[in-house]
Amino acid sequence: MKIDPSYYLSNQTREAPSGDLGKDEFLKLLMAQIKNQDPLDPMDDKEFISQMTTFSSLEQMMNMNDSIQQLVRNQSVSPxxxxxxxxxxxxxxxxxxxxxxxxxxxxxxxxxxxxxxxxxxxxxxxxxxxxxxxxxxxxxxxxxxxxxx
Missing domain, CATH: 2.30.30 (SH3 type barrels.)
Structure with a gap:
């Protein structure tokens, strides 16, 4: 018996695709990559460290962006x-x-x-x-x- 995918795919809520890749999406992508890697040919240590460094840099940039936005809000004073x-x-x-x-x-x-x-x-x-x-x-x-x- 074959299940028609239109029954369960049409009921799922879909979000509008975003061009921005945030830290949550990056972490999900990294975890999916680790879970689905070939056990006989695991991810190279250098590649994994490189991806973790990229993730860390992304998180630091997002935190810096939040800090700058807070600073701008604090600096805008009524004339x-x-x-x-x-x-x-x-x-x-x-x-x-x-x-x-x-x-x-x-x-x-x-x-x-x-x-x-x-x-x-x-x-x-x-x-x-x-x-x-x-x-x-x-x-x-x-x-x-x-x-x-």
Missing amino acids: VIQYSHMIGKEVSYYKLDEESGDILEPKEIVTSQVKAISEKEGFAVIELINDQKIYTDEVLRVTTPETSE
Whole structure:
């Protein structure tokens, strides 16, 4: 009696094939190779050591990749938090034309105190007590306001 393979093969769930060979797949492949080797002609020791070294290198690279991804996540700080130390400081910047946003000619430097930092499209926006809003790249100078005693 012959069993039709379509009965049991069609019921198996299939994952989409991946082009990446991870450490689990590599280890499964190595174990299958060891299990199915010819007992009269076993795998060469040098070849086995070479494959184990490759596996070890693969695992170290994957661990390093995980560490780098964690480092990148830790380094990405919100612009609001990154520039929050400027609240209360005085900043100097070139006066801008309110309609076009261009620097007015002749150039005039304005100084105002920072009251808040906000974010717009991923960039830090400095909100000033003179009701102006400027981007951080427009700042010419940052100073601590002098207190009168």
